Amino acid sequence: MRHVLACTLAVLGCVAAVVAAEPVPAPAEAKAQVLALADARRFDPAPLASLARHPDAGVREAVARAVGELASPAGVALLAQLANDPEPGVRSAVAQGAGRLASMLPEKAGEREALGKELRHLLQDHTPDVRTAAAWGAGMAALKGSDLWVLQRLSLEKAPAVQAALLQELWRFPGSLWIKRATTFMASRDARVRLAAAWSLARSGRAEAVAGLKQAAGDGDPVVRMVALEGARRVNPGALWSELLAGVTDADGRVRMAALQGLAATLVKDPGRILPPQGVERLRALVGDADPDRVQGRVLAIRLAGAARCCQEQLRAAMAGGEPWVAGEALVAFAQLGEVGSDQTVREWFASKDLPRRLAAVNAFKHINQGQRQLIAALADPQAEIRLAALASLGEDASPTVTSAIKQRLEDQDPAVRAAAVEALAGRNALPGPGELVPLLEREHGTEVPDAAVALVNSLAQSDPFTDEAKAALERLVAWPDPVVARAAWGALLKRGAVVPLPEVKAGREAAYYRNVLEWAGKPRWLEVVTVRGTLQIAMDTASAPLQCFRIAELSEKKFFDNLTFHRVEPNFVVQGFDPRGDGWGGPGFVMRDELTLAPYEAGSVGMALSGPDTGGSQLFVTLTPRPHLVGRYPHIGTLAAGLEVCQRLRVGDRILRTRVGEGPLPAYLPIRYGPISAERLDREIAGWREERESYKPQSKWLEMLRTAKLRYGLVVAMGTWCGDSREQIPRLQAILLALGEHSAFDPPRLVGTDRSKSIDTKLYPYGAVELVPTIVVTAGGSEVGRVVESPKSGSIEEDLVHILAPVEGWELPNE
Known part of the structure; x- marks a missing residue:
């Protein structure tokens, strides 16, 4: 390893000597050069070595972040050089870059060890922000033994912010050595620390975490209680039953929603459990609650009513109401009750011409008699949305009849349906061998939507045995003109231990374009989204994602978002929309390279939705509660300056009436009152x-x-x-x-x-x-x-x- 690193340093040293005589570009020009290289996914040693020595700390920081994205082993030397930078911001960027670069190198690559050394060094940095970034980097790199470094640092750390950063990454590591240590931090006086400890305990899904989660469920901070109850969905059914029942009456709405979700998940896993009478009575009230501001909680109550097989009258009333999302959820819950006539009701909804009613019926088919037959028939429906819903509703049904019907969708005219069919067959271990997958991939060449090709690439990589034919096909795909397919093929080869350069992207942009983007991003920018439920005002994070913010603003100015919808609403988690297809599979006709920083994902953060690395397009999401697992993994586009309460009352299918972008102070905000x-x-x-x-x-x-x-x-x-x-x-x-x-x-x-x-x-x-x-x-x-x-x-x-x-x-x- 030392030999490899020394050679790399020598090469970069020679490069630096060659370019040393060149004039130093102004900071704005230098940052534009870094942005251009990152956008092209091109590791160019000469300019990067020069820019890493730029007198402006902002330039050096941009280089460190970019190197982490470019997946070149030669970047290790640059990061090692910058790890000793006098500016804390640069060292923080090195920690982020080191973690990301380690995750994009083959598991047995010697350079990963060198990156681990830098991360361990940065975990001891005298600046808390650097140690915080190094904690994230350790979780991202997931190097062998890195859990021990993190625990060692945790035993010495005194700064609450850094303690929280270390704790919230622990769930990413294998084993359970950390659980007992994390549980002790539930006694911390700092709510950030308790939340981070609860976060890792909740996401671990381990039985050893239950004691800590029970403690967290009684915490004085409502977000800690919420996270603890979310953990009930991952641990053994019933382990937090009494805490969930108590949570339904919590004073905080976020805790109540987490309790409803946890109870529903428990009843699905353990159908023999029964809600107590007072719980049923409370649930009836929640299912019947028509307050627009509490609609997302109402939907969770409806789902619980289906799992608990209760609240028939309230479900009937909800089905008859005028809210499509609420009514559709009520239909699915009503089908679970097995009431006389429920099968016929579901079929009548499916016979409707109204798409939301038909989709609800597809989701309900699995709960009625002969539902499998109905779902198989729906796979051939004229509407692609119905075919997609049917594939999802068939779940893990691996019967020969279902598997055969899904295979027919490999030839579907809609690329999203083809992609979903590939994923469904992969989940059933029913995909054809490489000999059949490769021709299917060739047929995808030149299609505008790459989802099916990407799904086939991922399936080809998982084929067992991994044949020379499969490897050769993936190596050819790395050169595909579509950057999404090429990147997917590169990632597939990486998982198989192959060392292949990250495919470059032909961005087609001149240097002036990137200068203009950064000049635009240097001023305060906002995006206003007017929906049927109210207005969202977003302060754009142009510092974290200048190019992605710029292109989102361009789409807004072209009225691209007008009359699109929110297709995904996950109560207590996110709302997502801005998709021209309206089902989560669409985009603007181009993709953007990820611009990733450690900007926090708190309640009201706005991020770019992804289906894999460098797949961002037009779809945005807004977090409803803190979600630290998204940090550094999804581009941070902005933060809600106003409108979080609007997001909390959005329903699936709600329309975006119009958007606009602006510069400077935000316009006056007009709240909606019901x-x-x-x-x-x-x-x-x-x-x-x-x-x-x-x-x-x-x-x-x-x-x-x-x-x-x-x-x-x-x-x-x-x-x-x-x-x-x-x-x-x-x-x-x-x-x-x-x-x-x-x-x-x-x-x-x-x-x-x-x-x-x-x-x-x-x-x-x-x-x-x-x-x-x-x-x-x-x-x-x-x-x-x-x-x-x-x-x-x-x-x-x-x-x-x-x-x-x-x-x-x-x-x-x-x-x-």
Whole structure:
């Protein structure tokens, strides 16, 4: 190993000597050069050696991160050089690069040992941030014995932030030596440390972790409790049963949702368990909860009701409701109950022309009589979404009939279906041999969507025995023009121990392009996403991912995201969307190279969805709770400055109405409020509300007529706090009522909030569908006598009210 490293250093030293006389580029130009090399996935020793000696620390930091992405053994020497840099930011980048590079070298490569040496050295660094990065690097590298270094450092570490970084990587290591040590940290005074310990215990899935998880389930920090209850899905069924039951009534919604998920998982694994009566009663209330802000928790309750085989009436009501995601989940749960007529109900849904109902039926087929036959038939459905859902619903069914039907989908016209079929057959150990896989791969050459080719590549790599034919095919694929397929083939060969250079990418960009990107990224940028449930305002992380942020902004400016959907909602975890296919398999027609840093994934972090290295396109996700396992593995695109509550009420299928990008400070944020809204809350939470009311002067002639009304009238208002007309007209209505004072014929108005979907609680607003907001309904004796829709016809609400009351009061109005 020392011989290899010494030779590499000598080569780089010679290169450095050659380039030493060249002028030093300005920092902006140097960073653009690094970005160009990283985007092309090209390890070019001469410029990298020169740039690693640049006087600007930011350039050296960029080099260290880039070297980690370029998968060249020659990069080890550069990282060793930079590991002694005086700037902590550079050494932190070295720790990240070393961990990443080690993960991309063959397992038996001697350079991995050298990288491990650097990581061990950096774990002792005097700067906490460097030690934190080295902890991540150790988890990423997963070198033999690295768990012992981490535990050794943990026994000496005093900084809570570094303790947390070490603890949250422990679950990645084999064995269980670390579990007892991690459990002791549940007594830490620092919530970050307790959370990190609970995180590794929860993800380990080991029986030895149960004691620590029980302790964490009673922690004072709700996120620690949530993580502990999430661990119930991985340990032995029932190990945390009492903690899960208690969690359902926790004061924190995140803990309640984790408890619902854990109970459902336990009942699936151990169907003999029964929820206690008080648990069933609580579950009935949750299944029937129609509050829009708690819809994701309601879906989890519905899933638990299916696993517990209870709550029939509440499930029927949810199925009959107008929310497609909720109704579909209720259908699946209802099918699990085995009620008389449930089979027929599922078949009726499948016969519908409505795609969400058909998809729900496919998901429910596995719970009904002759469901396998229905799913096999669905594999040949005209709609690709149905075929994909059927493949997923067949799960692990490895019967000959099912396997034969799935093999037919290898010829499917849709590349996503072909890919899913390959993965399904691989999971059943039913793939054909290399002799048949290679021709299938050749057929994928030139297709616009590489998913099927990538699935075939991965399957070819797993073939046993791994034949010379399979190896030769993968070596050819490394040269494919599609960078995703080439990268997948390279990764497959790497797993088989083959040493092949990382395929370069023909980015087709001039140097000026990268300079422009970095200039653009040097200013504060934001992305605003307007959905039917509210607005997300994202502060873009251009420092972590300048090129990916730039290209996302380009897509937004081209209106690419308008009218797309959120296709994935995982309560308590993520919401994901921005896919033109709407099913998770689509993209913008190009892929981007990953730009990975150690930016944290807290609640409200925005990341780039991936299906493998360097596969990012247009799909973005938002984390709903802290998710440290994503750090350094998914590009960090930004952070929600506003709108986390919107993400928490998104449903599958919700539309993105429009997006826009901007520079500088974020625009004013308009929150959405649902249900009954008090005047005091509007004054307090909606900017400009009070000012609009106080500045409006109603016309006196119409006020005088309104004061003469003899009957009493009600006012029911459907409004949107996000809507400009609502923010203008409803404060004016309030001003009119204040001006009328004790002579007003109107009861205080009932203000009912809704979002852009216009769905509304019919108990609060029993006057038909809301098409536009605001809609002001005027009633007498409980019956409608007229309404003002969006904006007054006459130009003022007070005049419109006079026209509505005139026929009832018998007023004669002057001719206008």
